[in-house]
Amino acid sequence: MESGNGRLVVSGFGSRRMRLAILADIHGNLHALEAVLADIERQSVDLIVVNGDLVNRGPANVAVLDRVRSLDAVVTLGNHDDLVRKWIDRDADIPADWYEDPFWLSTAWCARQVVAADRLDDLRALPMTHRIEVPGAPSVLVAHGSPRHYREGYGRRLTDERIAEIVAEHPADVLVGSHTHRPLERRWNGHLVLNTGAVGAPQNEDSRAQYLLLTLRDGQWQHEFRPVPYDHDAAVAAFEATGFLAEGGLSALLFREDLRLAKDVYGAFTRWCEAAGRPPTWDAWRAFGELPGSP
Numbered sequence: 001m002e003s004g005n006g007r008l009v010v011s012g013f014g015s016r017r018m019r020l021a022i023l024a025d026i027h028g029n030l031h032a033l034e035a036v037l038a039d040i041e042r043q044s045v046d047l048i049v050v051n052g053d054l055v056n057r058g059p060a061n062v063a064v065l066d067r068v069r070s071l072d073a074v075v076t077l078g079n080h081d082d083l084v085r086k087w088i089d090r091d092a093d094i095p096a097d098w099y100e101d102p103f104w105l106s107t108a109w110c111a112r113q114v115v116a117a118d119r120l121d122d123l124r125a126l127p128m129t130h131r132i133e134v135p136g137a138p139s140v141l142v143a144h145g146s147p148r149h150y151r152e153g154y155g156r157r158l159t160d161e162r163i164a165e166i167v168a169e170h171p172a173d174v175l176v177g178s179h180t181h182r183p184l185e186r187r188w189n190g191h192l193v194l195n196t197g198a199v200g201a202p203q204n205e206d207s208r209a210q211y212l213l214l215t216l217r218d219g220q221w222q223h224e225f226r227p228v229p230y231d232h233d234a235a236v237a238a239f240e241a242t243g244f245l246a247e248g249g250l251s252a253l254l255f256r257e258d259l260r261l262a263k264d265v266y267g268a269f270t271r272w273c274e275a276a277g278r279p280p281t282w283d284a285w286r287a288f289g290e291l292p293g294s295p
Helices: 030-043 061-069 079-089 096-100 102-116 120-124 160-169 232-241 244-261 265-276 282-289
Strands: 007-009 018-023 047-050 073-075 129-133 140-143 174-177 183-188 191-196 209-217 220-228
Touching: 018 030, 030 061, 030 209, 030 220, 030 232, 061 102, 079 102, 079 120, 096 102, 102 120, 102 244, 160 174, 160 183, 160 191, 174 209, 191 209, 191 220, 232 244, 244 265, 244 282, 265 282
Parallel strands: 007 129, 018 047, 047 073, 140 174, 174 191
Antiparallel strands: 018 209, 129 140, 183 191, 209 220
16 A cells, blocks of 8 residues: 655656546445456556545455555545544544444444554555646646545535635646545536545445546546446445444444445434434434435
8 A cells, every 4th residue: 555645747658648547435345346446457557546435334444455555556545544543543533422422333343453453554654635747737636535625525515616715725637536425527617626436335326336537648637437336235245244233333234224225324314313403323213214215
């Protein structure tokens, strides 16, 4: 696993083709990752960028870290990678009561796997962004959310004003993010904004593993969103087979439902709890399940 120095300058391509594979939000889903890597192998890429959120939400955290470490890839920091790191370090950013709250059992479970395998340093080393510069071609800036914050994703609510602010603070021709678990293309004032979608937990109601292919041809970057079929049933079954579902509590169930339905069940439920002034408990989940339109 190479974190790099956050900047890659590539020479010698000129008008010739260069191809980048950018994937993210694996979330401990080894089945989806292997399918994407097999597809990438067929694309003859020059560089793989793993754009954060390797761990948490799913059961195969160490296997994913090991598989990514085996690649000649650049890796950036995602919010879930940093959450697990902070959890293990007992970082002050983590509210003290979370450690005793049953809702966070799934994060504690994933953190224990990382500690037991001695993979914490892999997460600590990751940079927030990675810049790719090819002479004569538009510059590419990759960040899990945006270069301002790993939780500022490029999503449906992305406004022209926010794009203008990001570009002013972090100049680049092509901005590539992830985090929202949904592919996106936006153009603004000559800038291209792309979201890779998610490998391990898509939320666009397409359960296939999704990643982004960028091809430099005749001095311009051309993009392709690639959805890859994989053994989705096996990935869902792994939640129970590994003990993650039994030991991770309600949040592990919510993450499994996210994966099973390719929807943001976790987000919908926690937003409902916040609006209703209720803690995210099993009783709240049962009440939420009785609402029209609930999963």
